[in-house]
Amino acid sequence: MKARTILLVEDNPQDEMLTLRALRKVHLANHVDVVRDGQQALDFLFAEGEFAFRSGQPLPTVVMLDLNLPRIGGLEVLERLRADERTRLLPVVILTSTDEQRDRVASYRNGANSFVRKPLDFGEFAETVARLGVYWLATNEPPEEGEGGR
16 A cells, blocks of 8 residues: 655645644654645646656645645646546645635535635644544545546
8 A cells, every 4th residue: 555645735834834733643644745836736746847856656645725825726726637637536625714605616616525614723723634634544545546547
């Protein structure tokens, strides 16, 4: 079984720190890669630009994707992931501070696997991230490498 990893796409340093701390606390952070904007996320996942060295490396187990990102927004990242056969089945969890119904609907229409609003309270935030980690890394069973585009 391959190591289960996370790609965290987060431009807020405080939310990044809290997310990493919460995952470490439940001992799920096998490895978490962090990118800080939508272009970096796409480059990481498609092994292009500054992440060309990743060519041939496996995709993360799950992507935790913020919507409000510099350069390329989260919804456009999600659209591009779903449009490419290599990432079509890659689980993507929208983890965002927005509570707009239109963002939630657009996320699901574009193929998000889950939409989670970041709680404002630190304790709730940590608990939410820990539950996400447990589900996506320990409970969920993704398709095997090579099945359906992964």
